[in-house]
Amino acid sequence: MNRFAALIDALVFMPSRNGKIRLLVEHFATAPDPERGWALAALTGALSFREAKPAAVRELAATRVDPELLALSYDYVGDLAETVALIWPERPERANSLPPSLNEVVEGLQAAKRGQVMGLVESWLDTLDSSGRFALLKLITGALRIGVSARLAKTALAEWGKAARPEVSVDDVEEVWHGLTAPYTELFAWLEGRAEQPATGVGAGFRPMMLSHPLEEEDRAALDPAAYAAEWKWDGIRVQLVARGGERRLYSRTGDDVSGAFPDIVDHMSFDAVLDGELLVARDGVVAPFNDLQQRLNRKTVTAQMLRDGPAWVRLYDILFDGGEDLRGLSFVERRARLERWYEAVRPRRMDLSPLVPFGGWDELVAMREGARENGIEGLMLKRRDSAYLAGRPKGPWFKWKRGALTLDTVMMYAQRGHGKRSSYYSDYTFGVWRGEELVPVGKAYSGFTDAELIELDRWVRNHTTRRYGPVREVEAGLVLEVAFDSVHPSTRHKSGLAMRFPRVHRIRWDKPAQEADRLETLAAMVV
Amino acid sequence: MSAAHQSNPDRPHPDRWIKVLPEGLYVEPGGFYIDPVRPVERAVVTHGHSDHARPGNHNVLATPGTLAIMRQRMGAGVGGSLQALEYGEGLTIGGVRVRLVPAGHVLGSAQVVLEHAGSRVVVSGDYKRRLDRTCAPFEPVPCDVFVTEATFGLPVFRHPPDLGEVGKLLHSMALFPERSHVVGVYALGKCQRLITLLRAAGYDRPIWLHGALEPLCRLYSDWGVELGELRPATVAAKEDLKGALVLAPPAAVADRWARRLADPVVAVASGWMRVRQRARQRGVELPLVISDHADWDELCRTLEDVGAPEVWVTHGREEALVHYATSRGIRARALALIGFEDEDSEGISEKAGEGEAP
Numbered sequence: 001m002n003r004f005a006a007l008i009d010a011l012v013f014m015p016s017r018n019g020k021i022r023l024l025v026e027h028f029a030t031a032p033d034p035e036r037g038w039a040l041a042a043l044t045g046a047l048s049f050r051e052a053k054p055a056a057v058r059e060l061a062a063t064r065v066d067p068e069l070l071a072l073s074y075d076y077v078g079d080l081a082e083t084v085a086l087i088w089p090e091r092p093e094r095a096n097s098l099p100p101s102l103n104e105v106v107e108g109l110q111a112a113k114r115g116q117v118m119g120l121v122e123s124w125l126d127t128l129d130s131s132g133r134f135a136l137l138k139l140i141t142g143a144l145r146i147g148v149s150a151r152l153a154k155t156a157l158a159e160w161g162k163a164a165r166p167e168v169s170v171d172d173v174e175e176v177w178h179g180l181t182a183p184y185t186e187l188f189a190w191l192e193g194r195a196e197q198p199a200t201g202v203g204a205g206f207r208p209m210m211l212s213h214p215l216e217e218e219d220r221a222a223l224d225p226a227a228y229a230a231e232w233k234w235d236g237i238r239v240q241l242v243a244r245g246g247e248r249r250l251y252s253r254t255g256d257d258v259s260g261a262f263p264d265i266v267d268h269m270s271f272d273a274v275l276d277g278e279l280l281v282a283r284d285g286v287v288a289p290f291n292d293l294q295q296r297l298n299r300k301t302v303t304a305q306m307l308r309d310g311p312a313w314v315r316l317y318d319i320l321f322d323g324g325e326d327l328r329g330l331s332f333v334e335r336r337a338r339l340e341r342w343y344e345a346v347r348p349r350r351m352d353l354s355p356l357v358p359f360g361g362w363d364e365l366v367a368m369r370e371g372a373r374e375n376g377i378e379g380l381m382l383k384r385r386d387s388a389y390l391a392g393r394p395k396g397p398w399f400k401w402k403r404g405a406l407t408l409d410t411v412m413m414y415a416q417r418g419h420g421k422r423s424s425y426y427s428d429y430t431f432g433v434w435r436g437e438e439l440v441p442v443g444k445a446y447s448g449f450t451d452a453e454l455i456e457l458d459r460w461v462r463n464h465t466t467r468r469y470g471p472v473r474e475v476e477a478g479l480v481l482e483v484a485f486d487s488v489h490p491s492t493r494h495k496s497g498l499a500m501r502f503p504r505v506h507r508i509r510w511d512k513p514a515q516e517a518d519r520l521e522t523l524a525a526m527v528v
Numbered sequence: 529m530s531a532a533h534q535s536n537p538d539r540p541h542p543d544r545w546i547k548v549l550p551e552g553l554y555v556e557p558g559g560f561y562i563d564p565v566r567p568v569e570r571a572v573v574t575h576g577h578s579d580h581a582r583p584g585n586h587n588v589l590a591t592p593g594t595l596a597i598m599r600q601r602m603g604a605g606v607g608g609s610l611q612a613l614e615y616g617e618g619l620t621i622g623g624v625r626v627r628l629v630p631a632g633h634v635l636g637s638a639q640v641v642l643e644h645a646g647s648r649v650v651v652s653g654d655y656k657r658r659l660d661r662t663c664a665p666f667e668p669v670p671c672d673v674f675v676t677e678a679t680f681g682l683p684v685f686r687h688p689p690d691l692g693e694v695g696k697l698l699h700s701m702a703l704f705p706e707r708s709h710v711v712g713v714y715a716l717g718k719c720q721r722l723i724t725l726l727r728a729a730g731y732d733r734p735i736w737l738h739g740a741l742e743p744l745c746r747l748y749s750d751w752g753v754e755l756g757e758l759r760p761a762t763v764a765a766k767e768d769l770k771g772a773l774v775l776a777p778p779a780a781v782a783d784r785w786a787r788r789l790a791d792p793v794v795a796v797a798s799g800w801m802r803v804r805q806r807a808r809q810r811g812v813e814l815p816l817v818i819s820d821h822a823d824w825d826e827l828c829r830t831l832e833d834v835g836a837p838e839v840w841v842t843h844g845r846e847e848a849l850v851h852y853a854t855s856r857g858i859r860a861r862a863l864a865l866i867g868f869e870d871e872d873s874e875g876i877s878e879k880a881g882e883g884e885a886p
Contacts, residue, residue, distance in 0.1 A: 012804050015811045065683065066855065072848045073684045077803055086684035086802065134804070147808070424806060 001128060003031060004039055004102045005135035012146045020148060024156035028188070037183025038106045040157070042139050044150040046182050049109045052117050052140035054080050060118050064089055075471050078417070081137035085130050099127045105136065106183075150255075161191030171208055171391040172197075178205025178255070204247035206255040207274060207320055207328075208391035209240060212381065212398035219399065220362070228382045229332060230357040230365060233400055234315050235290050235378040235486070235501075236280035237297070241314065243269040244321070250279075261299045264312045268349045273342065274321035275314075276389075278354065280376060282313035285352075287376025289489045290501055314351045316343065320389060328389040332397075335389065369403050378486065379403040405484040406526055407506055409517045411439055412479045415461040416472045418446065425454055426461040426473065429505070431481050432496075435520040439477055440496045442523060448484065448504035457508065480509035480517050488526050498523055539646040542673045545624075546642075546649060548863050553651065553675070553842070555642060558624035560589070562640055562651050567607075572626065574653025575637035576601065576716055589613055591628050593636020593663075593751065597716065600747055615664065631655040632666035633820050634717030635748060641669055650834065651675040651842075656819065657826040658690065661724040662717070662753045668833035675863070676830065678844030679821040680799050687799055687823040693816045694725045700793055700814055701773065708769045708789040709814070712778035712796035715741050717820050719775055720748045722797050723755045725818070726773075736761035736769060738776035738785065766790060778810075799823065828852060 007027050014020050024043075028036050041047045061070055061084045070087060077083040100108070108120055121140060125133050138144045151170070154177065158170040168191065176198045180187055189195035213219075239258070240251040248269045250259045259266050262279070281288040281296065292310050296302065319339040320328050327335050336356070343353055357380065359365045369380050379402035387397030410431035418427035428446040432439035449457060460479055467474040484506035491499035498520075547554045552564035560570035567584035574580055574590075576597030581590075583605040590598070592612040599606055613619055615638065619626045623645075628638035633654045640651040650671040657666050680687075701709050713719040719741050726735065734757040737745060742760065749755055761774045762785075770790045780786065781794050799819030800806045807815035822830060831839060831853060838859040841849050846862035853860035 009804075012808055013813050013815065015808075015813065066852070068851050069683050069848055072845070072851070073682045076682055076845065077684055077805065079805060082804055083684060086686070090686075 001099050001102055001105060001124075001132050001135060003027075003035070004042075004139075005128075005131045007039065008135045008138060008144070008146060009131050011148055017152070020152060021156045021159055024148075024153060025160040028157065028160045033185050033188060034183035035102050037185060037188065038102050040153060040184055041182030043144060043148050043153040045144070047106070047139065049117060049140050052109065052121065054141050056118050057081070057084055057121070057137060057141060060084075060122055061087065081141060082134055084125075084137055085134035088125050088130075088133055091126060097123075097127050099129075099132055100124050102139075105139065109140065157187070157191060164193035165191060174208045174391060204242045204244050204249045206240060206242065206249070206251045206257075208255075209238065209253055209276065210318075210389050210391065210398060211253070211393040212400040213393065213395050215382065215399040215401040223382075223399075225359070225361055225365070227384055227386070228399075229336070229385055230359055231317070231354050231381050231383070232357060232372070233378045233381045233402065234278040234280060234287065234354065235376050236278040236287075236293055236315075239277055239279045239314065240320075241265070241269055241273075241275040241277065243271050243273060258297075261296060261302055262312050263302065264307050265314055265350055268351070271346050271348060272323045273319060273346075275316055275339075276318035276320060277314040277316040277351070280313045280315060281310045282376075283311060287313075289376075289487070291489055291491065291499055312350065315354045316351055317354050318389065331386045331388065332383050333385045369401060372403055377403070402486075405486060405506070406488070407482055407484045408433065408442075408523055408526075409509060409512065410442065410481050410483050411477050411514045411517045412461075412475055412481055413439055413441055413477070414472050414474055415457075422454075425458045427454055427458070429457075429481065431483060433518050433520050433523055435496075440520060442494070442496045442498060442520070443483065443485070443500040443503040445481070445483055445503045445505050448506060449508065453508060477514045480512040480514055481505050482507040482509055488523060490527060496520060496523075498527065536646075542644075542647050542649045545644060546673075548865060552865065553863070555624055555644075557644055558621040558626070558642075560587075560621060563653065570621075571607075572640055573598070574631065574640060574651070575634055577634070577654070577714075580653065583607060587611065589619070589626070591615060591636045591638050594638065595636075596747060596751070597636060597744070600743055601716075629667045629669055630664035632657065632660060632663060635663045635720070635751060635753070637663060639667075639669065641671070647672045649673040649675065650836075652677055652830075654679065654821055655830070656822045657830065658687075660721055660820070661728070662720045662748060666830075668830065671834055671836050673838045673840060674831065674834045674836035675840045675842060676827065676849070677821065678827060678841045678846050678849040680819065680823050681827055681841070681845040681849040683824045683848070685799060685802055685823045686825055687802065687817050687819050690725055690818055691729060693797070693818050694722075694729045697726075697773075697795060697814065697816060698729060698731060700795075701771070704793060705771050706790070708772045708774055708792045710774045710776055710781050710786055710789055710792045710794055711816065712781040712794075712798070712812075713741070713775050714820075715744050715777055718797055718818070720745060720753060720755060721820065722775065722818060723758075724753065727754065727756050731773070732756060733773070734759045736764060736772050736774040738762060738774070738780055740777050740780070741775055761788075764788075831856070831858065 010023050011020055014023060027039060057080060065087050073087055074080060074083045109117060112120055124136055128136060154173045155170045158168050158173050161168045179199055186195060186198050190197050238253040242249045248266050249257055250262055250266055252258050281292040296306060296310050316339060319335055319342055322338060322342055327338055379400065382399040382401060384397040410433050412429050413432045414430040415426035416428040418425055428444060430441050430444045432441040461473055461475055464476040464478055465473045466476055483503050485500040485503040487501045489499050490497060545556050547556060551561055551566045551568050553562045560572055561568045562572050563574055563580040564571050570587045571585040572589045573594055576594050581598050583602045584607055586608040588607050589611045595610050595612055613628050615628055615630055625643040627641040629641055631637040631639045631653050633656060637653060639653055642649045648671040650669050652675060654677050655666050713722055723735055736759050739762045745755055745758055766788055774789060778796055786792055793814055794812055795814035795816055796810060796812045797816040797818040799817060799821055801815030802817045827849060839853045841862045842865045850860040850862055
């Protein structure tokens with residue numbers, strides 16, 4: 001456990017991305033199999049252990065520490081594993097037992113029977129120091145949150161692999177990744193030049209998705225409109241539908257398997273293809289507000305009622321594989337033709353094609369983008385007609401061009417400390433607008449400001465606190481936040497009766513008196 | 529001493545004569561404030577940190593060490609008349625007996641012992657319990673009401689042994705002999721304490737100082753604290769600072785000032801470094817958990833040592849300490865004093881006046 005704990009500590013304190021890659025490369029080069037593979041699995045979130053859930057860790061800690069003190073500490077530290085690692089009572093003298101190795105921990109947990117896991121964890125916590133406890137708890141709860149994404153770990157793998165395989169890129173690693181399982185011995189063997197590349201494109205694995213850049217004004221000036229096709233940007237979540245070799249999977253943009261939450265889509269995937277589309281809720285072909293889709297996200301299972309109230313729909317954008325044929329090398333125009341032909345032949349239920357939007361020139365497109373206010377449309381997508389389907393976010397072939405945001409002058413009402421890197425800053429703000437003489441909260445925002453502005457906002461909150469409720473501070477009605485949001489919908493879950501879609505701080509109006517902020521009627525009039 | 533204040537009219541409960549006012553903690557019969565946050569007629573000051581010692585009071589009572597620090601930091605703005613009271617000496621102000629007792633926090637730091645109407649109240653100021661060669665050690669005084677700080681009042685804060693932390697720094701310097709190591713430290717207290725810890729660990733090379741740290745190091749030396757050879761870093765040649773140990777205010781280590789250093793390892797010496805996420809958000813590569821405040825275990829031990837049946841918590845993470853004290857059968861409440869170093873302020877705005885380079 002010591003080498004892994006040292007790696008985790010070093011990664012936590014390494015501020016630069018390149019420094020992190022260096023640390024990972026060094027670990028892959030020096031740690032033996034299967035230890036490095038378990039470490040990689042931990043970093044990419046591929047390890048999870050039944051029973052070793054945050055709630056169980058918290059419960060275990062509460063047997064050793066006053067639960068009230070544990071709760072206050074957790075609220076302050078903002079990270080459960082770190083809280084428990086720090087608060088766990090040190091043994092006055094170490095017992096003769098040695099701290100476990102990483103292999104011992106992983107194999108022990110995998111072999112543990114129901115009900116034994118937390119007992120094992122408890123015995124390990126008693127032999128480890130605080131760094132070791134931190135690493136162990138991070139490992140077993142499966143969410144490291146130490147500033148290393150799965151993508152960064154894979155980038156480091158490719159970097160390290162360059163010694164033996166100079167041609168390898170991070171996308172090659174991504175490509176084989178979903179066919180592999182921890183501790184990834186065949187992956188390490190390949191990157192060390194000791195074995196062939198593991199099979200790609202087989203099975204129901206996730207294929208890296210192609211993402212777009214926001215279209216800036218200066219980009220537009222340089223673009224030739226004739227080289228691009230346009231289509232609506234639908235307001236749902238991007239998904240990849242994979243139906244291969246009898247298996248069916250629905251993946252989110254980041255490769256998370258969300259099949260379990262959407263049986264109403266998966267049930268109709270009786271084809272052999274890999275498709276790219278937008279997951280929506282639609283009733284009778286009419287797209288519902290994003291809020292309705294939100295009710296169905298992040299669920300392991302769904303009820304019959306949810307399926308009835310919020311039927312899912314996929315609007316198809318692209319086709320990556322038709323049967324075993326990889327179409328990603330074709331141009332957008334060719335893939336689009338293949339997609340249309342495929343759709344005509346298969347006619348899957350609960351799916352339709354995202355129509356292309358014909359346009360003559362920029363002026364026409366600008367007008368369409370501004371005019372698009374109905375539900376479900378977030379703006380326009382521009383896709384280069386000759387572009388292949390590339391992994392990642394290459395600049396140039398695809399642009400997203402969101403319609404202009406709505407804005408509202410609101411008053412900050414409450415502030416809450418953030419999490420992780422922001423756990424000492426008041427960075428989450430509840431804001432409200434006037435209804436008569438009182439402020440009613442209408443939303444919450446935690447983005448849209450710079451680091452320097454965050455410091456000023458934090459200071460303002462601290463100097464204008466009127467009451468404290470645990471981590472939340474109520475502040476004077478004295479600071480106007482101009483909030484931008486994509487749309488607003490009626491909601492029974494909010495006191496104001498309205499819910500904003502994707503609100504963020506647009507400008508901090510240090511100059512504007514709170515009395516001059518907007519009224520609830522103004523917001524209500526923005527509902528479409 | 530007993531807790532039966534309410535029933536005895538001759539022995540009013542101390543909350544009848546000590547009040548929390550906007551200016552700070554007010555001792556009514558004596559007509560003075562302890563560590564007031566706004567200028568007042570009479571102030572008793574526990575120690576020289578700028579959130580406790582503020583300029584502009586008409587009369588100031590403090591230890592000679594604290595007065596020397598205040599004079600140096602504030603110059604002419606220090607206030608009207610300054611009165612020194614040595615540790616252990618007594619003085620009566622308006623029927624209140626006042627004594628100053630070492631708090632072990634920084635040079636000159638004191639607890640204020642107040643005796644009035646049959647009760648004894650001790651106001652701790654900031655304090656710690658572990659060895660510090662730069663100041664007199666904390667002295668527990670039995671009392672009826674103990675007024676304590678709680679900067680590190682959560683059980684996640686356990687400061688490891690100081691020499692182990694200094695060892696981490698020396699180890700890193702041996703590992704990266706080409707890189708300079710810059711350590712963020714407060715100008716008052718932490719800076720000088722870290723130097724004495726390094727000297728005690730056998731580090732005898734010159735230590736380079738940011739300009740903002742020099743005056744107080746001189747003051748400490750004048751007061752007999754051995755600091756060894758110190759050199760100004762601000763005017764040093766880049767070449768000289770290769771592999772050197774440089775101390776600077778926390779705000780300067782991540783700033784343009786640090787660019788004069790050769791590929792520096794950024795360290796910060798602070799109790800907050802115990803929490804990884806804190807260290808991380810400040811871009812600290814080498815966190816050193818060295819604090820001038822009591823950690824959780826020291827706070828709990830101090831409540832035992834003074835044996836007070838009642839505890840008031842001035843600032844910090846009050847809720848947890850109040851909860852702990854209550855669970856031990858001690859009456860406890862938070863005073864919610866404002867203006868003191870707020871819960872996380874070390875992470876954001878450094879203590880006023882201590883961060884800026886001249």
